[in-house]
Amino acid sequence: MAATHDIRMKVPFHDLDPMQVVWHGNYFKYFDVARFGLFASVGVDLYAYLTEHQMVFPITRTSIKHILPLRFDESFICRATVTEARYKIAMDFEIRRPETGEICTRGKAEQVAVKLPDMALEFEIPSEISHALGF
Template sequence: MQQLRSHEIRLRVPFHDLDPMDVVWHGNYLKYFDMARFALFREAGIDLYRYSREKGCLFPVIRTRTKHILPLKYDDAFICRAEIREAAIKIVIDFEIRRIADGQVCARGRGEQVAVKLPEMETLYEIPGDVRRALGF
């Protein structure tokens, strides 16, 4: 069985991420997922910004979903885990946010990305080989 590449980051909820109900605004969970996604790519040796400039290929997010389970609150320390599930035709990453204090899962999500060739903005129907290999596929 293939070992899936994953990465965890540790964060703490800042005041400016709260909504009027004093919980993390729902849109900020996507920000946390994105921070974990970029860290996972970086750990795999891929700088997405540099890759787009040098290879002329972007990896836009085409679909996201989030299940909110328990709200994060001000100053909660948490772990956001990103795990690559697929990287052939599209890149699929599963996410989990877990509060450090009690281990409770607060949110789960998934993001999907495709490869797009610049400057034509042409969708490629497979992830470039160097990226697939770096991600373990």
Template sequence: MIAASVTETIQFYHLDPMNVVWHGNYVQFFENARCALLDQIDYNYPQMDQSGYLWPVVDMRVKYVRPCRFGQEICITATLKEYENRLKIDYLITDAKTGEKLTKGFTIQVAVEKATGEMLFASPECLISKLEPLK
């Protein structure tokens, strides 16, 4: 499957009062990697909008394995796992230097027709046509 990785250095503004990354910031890290993945298939949010479909996140899981700390460089990898009926993307955050697993998770997005607000039960052809050649 298709994967993309981004790196980020943990900044002071990422931290909570316990001096570890606040749990809500992991969602932003996932989003950064997801956008890199969607860029690879030329179907990021502007292209989704132009195709007439919105792709809201309808489910998400985050499993915190070890905390991220100030100054730490992390690698966030997003891997496309499903696309025929929905977009399921798995995420893995590791320490960029040691490779130690820090966090993992997934998101699920579904196609919604922009004009009608109707959810599709299968991914639209505009997405399938971009991914089938890459299989």
């Protein structure tokens, strides 16, 4: 079963733009908090993997759809769901209001495995990571 992780957050003042809504680029920060919460929940530590195996997992593709704005001090839930973890790590993201269930934002991201120091693209995600993520 593919891994999913929810994290509850609150909009801080410094994330707002001049229109008093969350600046569009901050949604990727929220996605990253959920992504690394998901990794931690299944026992995957990408920093430890880097130091032990000399492999990194850069983001190669992202997309986002803004539906409803988030405002100062508003609580929200960001969900990360793994959709692929064999040849790349692909995740879907959803930000919603916990009280109403309204979806505010949807997004996607993809990561690949790259071996250091020569920056060689690996054509598979290491099996221990793939299995931990449900694939």
